[in-house]
Amino acid sequence: MNLQSDDFELFGVPHRFAQDRATLDARWKDLQREAHPDRFAAQGAAAQRVAMQWSVRINEAYQRLKDPLKRAAYLCELHGAPIRAEDNTAMPAAFLMQQMQWREALDEAQGAADLDALDDETQAARSAALARCAELIDAQQDWAGAAREVRSLMFIARFARDIDLRREQLGQ
Amino acid sequence: MALLQISEPGQSPDPHQRRIAVGIDLGTTHSLVAAVKSGVAECLPDEQGRVLLPSVVRYFGGGARHIGHEAAAAQTLDPANTLASVKRFMGRGLADIEGHEKLPYDFVAQGAGGMLSLATAAGVKSPVEVSAEILATLRFRAEDSFDSEIYGAVITVPAYFDDAQRQATKDAARLAGLNLLRLINEPTAAAIAYGLDNAAEGIYAVYDLGGGTFDISILRLTQGVFEVIATGGDSALGGDDYDAALADWVLGQLNLQARTPEDKATVRLAARACKEALTATETVAFSARLAGAGISFYVNRSDFATVTAALTQRSLAAARRALRDAQIVREEVQGVVLVGGSTRMPQVREAVAEFFGCEPLTNLNPDEVVAIGASIQANQLAGNDAAGDLLLLDVIPLSLGLETMGGLVERIVGRNETIPTAKAQDFTTYKDGQTALALHVVQGERDLVQDCRSLARFELRGIPPMAAGAARIRVTFTVDADGLLGVSAREQTSGVEASIDVKPSYGLSDDQIAHMLQDGFATAQQDMQARALVEARVDADRLLIATQSALDADGDLLSPNERAAVDALMQALRTALDAAQDAAAVEAATSALARGTEAFAAERMNRGIRDALAGKNVGSL
Numbered sequence: 001m002n003l004q005s006d007d008f009e010l011f012g013v014p015h016r017f018a019q020d021r022a023t024l025d026a027r028w029k030d031l032q033r034e035a036h037p038d039r040f041a042a043q044g045a046a047a048q049r050v051a052m053q054w055s056v057r058i059n060e061a062y063q064r065l066k067d068p069l070k071r072a073a074y075l076c077e078l079h080g081a082p083i084r085a086e087d088n089t090a091m092p093a094a095f096l097m098q099q100m101q102w103r104e105a106l107d108e109a110q111g112a113a114d115l116d117a118l119d120d121e122t123q124a125a126r127s128a129a130l131a132r133c134a135e136l137i138d139a140q141q142d143w144a145g146a147a148r149e150v151r152s153l154m155f156i157a158r159f160a161r162d163i164d165l166r167r168e169q170l171g172q
Numbered sequence: 173m174a175l176l177q178i179s180e181p182g183q184s185p186d187p188h189q190r191r192i193a194v195g196i197d198l199g200t201t202h203s204l205v206a207a208v209k210s211g212v213a214e215c216l217p218d219e220q221g222r223v224l225l226p227s228v229v230r231y232f233g234g235g236a237r238h239i240g241h242e243a244a245a246a247q248t249l250d251p252a253n254t255l256a257s258v259k260r261f262m263g264r265g266l267a268d269i270e271g272h273e274k275l276p277y278d279f280v281a282q283g284a285g286g287m288l289s290l291a292t293a294a295g296v297k298s299p300v301e302v303s304a305e306i307l308a309t310l311r312f313r314a315e316d317s318f319d320s321e322i323y324g325a326v327i328t329v330p331a332y333f334d335d336a337q338r339q340a341t342k343d344a345a346r347l348a349g350l351n352l353l354r355l356i357n358e359p360t361a362a363a364i365a366y367g368l369d370n371a372a373e374g375i376y377a378v379y380d381l382g383g384g385t386f387d388i389s390i391l392r393l394t395q396g397v398f399e400v401i402a403t404g405g406d407s408a409l410g411g412d413d414y415d416a417a418l419a420d421w422v423l424g425q426l427n428l429q430a431r432t433p434e435d436k437a438t439v440r441l442a443a444r445a446c447k448e449a450l451t452a453t454e455t456v457a458f459s460a461r462l463a464g465a466g467i468s469f470y471v472n473r474s475d476f477a478t479v480t481a482a483l484t485q486r487s488l489a490a491a492r493r494a495l496r497d498a499q500i501v502r503e504e505v506q507g508v509v510l511v512g513g514s515t516r517m518p519q520v521r522e523a524v525a526e527f528f529g530c531e532p533l534t535n536l537n538p539d540e541v542v543a544i545g546a547s548i549q550a551n552q553l554a555g556n557d558a559a560g561d562l563l564l565l566d567v568i569p570l571s572l573g574l575e576t577m578g579g580l581v582e583r584i585v586g587r588n589e590t591i592p593t594a595k596a597q598d599f600t601t602y603k604d605g606q607t608a609l610a611l612h613v614v615q616g617e618r619d620l621v622q623d624c625r626s627l628a629r630f631e632l633r634g635i636p637p638m639a640a641g642a643a644r645i646r647v648t649f650t651v652d653a654d655g656l657l658g659v660s661a662r663e664q665t666s667g668v669e670a671s672i673d674v675k676p677s678y679g680l681s682d683d684q685i686a687h688m689l690q691d692g693f694a695t696a697q698q699d700m701q702a703r704a705l706v707e708a709r710v711d712a713d714r715l716l717i718a719t720q721s722a723l724d725a726d727g728d729l730l731s732p733n734e735r736a737a738v739d740a741l742m743q744a745l746r747t748a749l750d751a752a753q754d755a756a757a758v759e760a761a762t763s764a765l766a767r768g769t770e771a772f773a774a775e776r777m778n779r780g781i782r783d784a785l786a787g788k789n790v791g792s793l
Contacts, residue, residue, distance in 0.1 A: 002778055012785040027785070029397050033563055034780040037592065037653050041353060042191075042555035043718035045763075046770040050777050052652065056594045063589070164496065 003053060006078065007061035017072060017137040019065060028062040069157060072133045073150045081143035083150050095152055098125075102159055106166060115167055122160050129153050191323035193353060193554035194314045195361070195546025198303060198327055198341065200259040200383030200410060201513065203227050204540060205310040206547035207318070208556070213365070213544045216317045224539060225313075227383075229305045230254040231294035239309045251276035251437035253292045257412055260384040261288055261299035262344075263336030263678045270408065271416060276433035276440075285680040287340070300340050300680060301688055304347035311350055323710075324351035326550035328542050330385040331357035332405030332569045334615045335627050335657050336678045342656070343680050347688055351707075353553040355654040358382070359389035360400060360566055361545030362511040366536055367393045368548065368562075375401075375504050377494075379524050379532070380511035380542075381487060384410035388491045390498040390505070396561040402588045403569050404494035406486060411447070411514035412440075414480050419443035421479040422458045422469050435462050450476050451516050477519035484523045491527060497588050508532045513539055565590055568651050572627075575612035579621045584649050587617065594650045598664075601645075605637040609645060609670075613657065626677040632661045632670040645670065708755040712745055712762045719769055722776060729775045738772065741765040 008015045011027045033039070035054035040047040064070045073083045102118065109115050129149050136146040194207045194216075202224040206215045215223040218240075226244035231237050231253045238246070247254050255277065266272060266281040266288040278291040289296045307327070314322055327350075329341050338355055345352040359378035366372065372393050380387040387405040391398055419439045423429060430439045442460035449456040450473050459468040477484075495502065508524060510532045515521065524532050536544075552560040567588045573581035574597070584595045599609060609632040616624030635643055644664035651657055661670040680688075719742060727735065741764055748761035 010781075029394070029399070029563070029565075030784045031781060032565060033397075033561070034784045035777060036563060036565075038354070038549075038553060038564065041553040042714060043722070044715040044766055044769075046766045047718065047722075047773045047776075049770070050773045052592055052650075054777055054781065055653075056592050056650070059590045059593050168493070 003057055007065050007074065010058065010061050011065060013065070015075070015078075017068075017075060017134045019071065021066065024062065024065050028058065028066075031058045068130050068133070069150065069153045072130075072137065072146060072153070075137055076143050076147045076150060079141075079143045081147045083147050083154075085151055085154055088151065091152065091155070095155070099155060099159070106159075106162060109166060109170075111170065112167075115163055115170070118163055119160075122156055122163065126153065126156050126160075129156065191554040191556060192314070192318050192320055193323050193547075193550035193556070194310075194325050195543050195548070195550045196307065196310055196325050196327045196350075197358070197361075197543035197546060198259065198307060198329075198344075199227055199542075200257050200385065200412065201227060202383075202539065203306050203310060204543040205314050206540070206543040207314060208547055208551040213547045213551075215540050215543055216314055218313055225306065225309060226256075227259065227306050228254060228256040229258075229302050231292040231297065233293040235294060237294065237305065239305050247441060248434055248437045251433040252278050253294075254437075255290055255292070255297070255302050257384055258290075258299040258302045260408065260412070261290075262303065262340040263334070263338075264288060264299075265678055268408075274416065274430070274436055276436040285676060285684055286678045287680070298680065298688070300344045301347060303341070303344035307344055307348035307350060311348055322350070323554050324353040324550065326354045326356055326361075326546045326553065327352060328358045328361050328546050329355050330380075330382070330405065330407055331359050331387040331389050331400075331403040331566075332385065332407045333655075334407070334570055334625055335572075335655070336625070336676065337407065338655055339676065339679050342654070343685055346685060351710075353550055355656075356546060356549055356564065357387070357389065357400070357403070357566055357569075357655075358542045359387045359403070359511060360391070360398060360564055361543075361549065362509055362536075362541045363389070363391050363393065363398050363545070364548055364562065364564070365541045365545035366509045366533065367398065369536065372507070374506040375500060377491070377505050377508045377528065378511055379487070379491065379508055379515065380405075381514040381520060382410050382512040383514065384408070384412050386410060386487050386490065388487070388494045390494055390500055397563045397565065399565045400567045400590075401500065402494045402498035403567055404490040404497065405569070406490055409483060409486055410512075411444075411517075413483055414447055414476075414514065414517065415440055415443040417480050417483060418447060418458070418471070418476060421475075422446075422471065426467060426469060428462060428467065430462065432463075438462065446471055447476065447517065451518060473518065480519065484520055487520075488523060488527050502528055505530075509536075509541075510534050511538050511541055564653075566653070566655070567591060568593070568655055570615045570625075571617055572649065572651070572657060573614050573616075573624065575614060575621045581614055581616075581619055581621055581624055585651060591651050591655060592653050594648055596646050596648045599645045599647060600641050601635065601638065601643045602640055604640050606640070606643075607635045607637055608633045609635065609661075611647065611659070613649075613659070627657065628677055628679075629675045630659050631673040631675070633673070634668060634671050635663050636666045636668050638665075704755040705753075705758070708758040708762065709749060712749055712758050715762055715765055716742060716745060719765065722769070722772065726772075726776045726779060729779065730772060734772070738765075738769060741768045 013019060035051055035058055037048055037051040037055055040051045064074050105118055129152055133146055133149045136142045194205050197204045204215050204223055206213055217223050225240045228243040229237055229239050230243035230246050243254055265286060266279050280289040280291055280296055287298060289298050327341060327345055329338055342352055359380045362378050376391050376393060378389045385407050386409040389403040390401045392401055430436045438460050442458055446456050446458045454473050456471055457468050458471050505528055508528045515538055551557055552562050568585060568591050569587060571583050571587045572585040573583045576582045585593055611630040613627045614621055614624035615627050618624050645661055646664050647661045649659055659672055745761040745765050748757050
């Protein structure tokens with residue numbers, strides 16, 4: 001165990017997509033109890049610096065492990081299938097069609113009810129994509145296939161953020 | 173005759189063991205200092221038994237000044253030299269202060285470090301200096317109370333304070349001669365006081381409406397861990413704005429205006445008095461002497477609620493956003509803790525109760541709860557409470573980003589991310605032989621640089637000259653547990669560390685602070701060099717004790733050679749301490765020991781982490 005260990009090793013959990021959120025939360029707090037700079041406030045600069053490095057590293061790992069999208073992306077990367085969202089935007093035509101429909105619906109949304117309906121729809125799409133991710137990673141070890149699902153999940157996440165923005169604009 | 177103290181074997185009272193650490197709530201309207209005394213956290217009173225110190229400083233020509241009650245009483249008498257609510261000016265330019273023309277002060281738009289300043293009879297004062305006067309007053313109060321020097325302080329800031337406002341508070345502590353242990357967020361401090369007092373577990377919201385700032389924090393409390401899930405707020409929304417709205421409305425009804433500094437101060441104070449009286453009664457007379465004539469106008473509680481409804485709504489909008497960020501629905505919130513004197517307003521209480529669907533918790537004094545929580549954290553940070561298992565996991569309130577092409581913001585750290593955190597970003601050069609790089613860091617949620625707050629410009633120098641696009645400069649942005657940003661940069665292929673010049677957009681440089689210190693500040697009476705030596709000795713002692721206890725606990729991690737090296741460094745530091753007449757020699761030996769024990773510290777941490785996970789892996793597989 002050291003600063004170079006991967007997130008799963010650091011948290012002492014198996015290398016897989018399916019994770020128990022309660023275990024991750026408890027581990028995070030156990031680790032921060034050991035490493036947080038506040039524990040070393042009276043112990044000099046060297047101990048403070050080390051604690052800071054560890055505490056940052058633990059938070060980084062927790063951020064990645066607790067978020068299913070980031071966790072899936074991380075597993076793909078560890079297994080040689082990087083997501084490359086910046087330069088790989090080729091998506092299936094059906095998916096792009098649905099995205100366009102969503103965008104139109106968002107532009108036309110008048111109030112909370114419209115936004116709630118869109119929210120439900122994106123949530124359902126997200127859950128379905130996550131289930132496929134779990135299957136591709138944990139059962140089939142199909143990393144390239146999982147990376148494709150991660151890219152579509154990133155589209156969905158961006159759209160969910162836009163719904164939130166629109167909600168704020170409408171003063172909901 | 174005093175009784176002899178007898179302690180249990182192995183628990184002899186070491187003079188270094190008990191360090192006096194205080195919590196300070198540096199408020200817009202009032203400030204307080206609290207400390208843990210014989211196991212109980214309490215606010216420390218002044219000689220007249222008052223715990224609240226009005227955050228008001230009056231300056232006189234010739235360097236004299238009044239701080240607190242005496243100054244507060246002079247606000248209408250000498251408004252331009254009697255500075256109140258300066259917390260609202262910390263880390264801010266004049267253009268940021270809405271309604272500044274209604275304040276009775278003589279503003280200097282371009283004060284030290286881009287921050288606004290105030291012209292007084294004692295010269296131009298930065299809000300940082302004014303805040304330092306208040307901090308120093310509380311420091312002296314605590315020192316008198318314990319009849320001893322103070323080891324350090326935890327100072328609270330609004331959770332929604334940005335980097336510049338936090339840095340300004342830190343600078344004020346430095347000017348006041350305080351060893352700052354931590355900046356913690358006011359709602360988090362309140363949650364500590366409330367949570368520990370009530371053994372609370374679960375999800376709580378803290379609604380903190382102070383004199384000048386509003387915070388909402390959503391926390392999860394579990395077995396001594398205070399985890400902030402999300403925070404939101406408005407660092408320019410508070411009781412002062414309710415006063416101003418009431419004053420504007422009353423003056424509007426009477427078709428009057430306040431023009432002179434005296435009238436402006438009079439109207440503000442009359443509005444505050446009227447607001448406070450409305451908490452207990454339905455109808456109150458707003459009375460003041462304006463331009464030599466007396467005015468009196470009856471205000472109903474419902475009138476007051478109506479003219480301030482937009483302000484209350486603004487706070488609820490922030491609460492709604494925080495809940496959404498936390499991905500928590502209102503029903504999951506087990507209780508709402510009210511903090512800040514402004515939560516005494518009935519319309520605020522009613523609005524909060526209605527929004528969360530439950531009666532807010534008010535069993536702690538909303539004025540004192542923040543200082544009490546801060547003192548508990550200070551006591552633990554000073555190492556007085558070895559068994560204490562209080563752990564704060566707080567978040568950064570506003571996203572940090574970089575300016576990119578076309579004035580767009582590239583987000584580096586998202587809001588509500590747990591701190592400490594660090595993010596690395598790679599850059600390259602666009603010209604052959606380029607050796608410097610400029611970065612502009614902003615804070616805020618908007619996509620355009622012009623809509624965010626400029627924090628600082630960083631100039632990286634000393635990049636080895638290479639062909640355009642060949643350099644790989646990794647810039648690391650660190651946000652520490654105080655929520656403060658640090659930046660470091662390294663060219664990856666050569667390993668050369670770039671030097672960094674920081675130009676804060678609103679903040680004091682080291683030189684300016686040194687200048688203020690020399691310029692006859694609260695600590696000016698003391699000989700600066702003597703003070704430096706005392707501080708160096710304290711640091712050295714602290715490190716020696718920490719190193720010795722580390723060796724006692726984990727000395728087996730070191731080989732005999734490594735052990736001998738550490739022993740030699742410790743001996744060298746002790747020698748420097750015995751001989752030292754100047755701070756530099758002690759500081760050099762201290763940092764030599766710190767450097768020499770870095771690898772040991774890292775090994776110890778690895779062991780601690782391993783132990784934390786030991787025996788837990790089997791069950792989860």
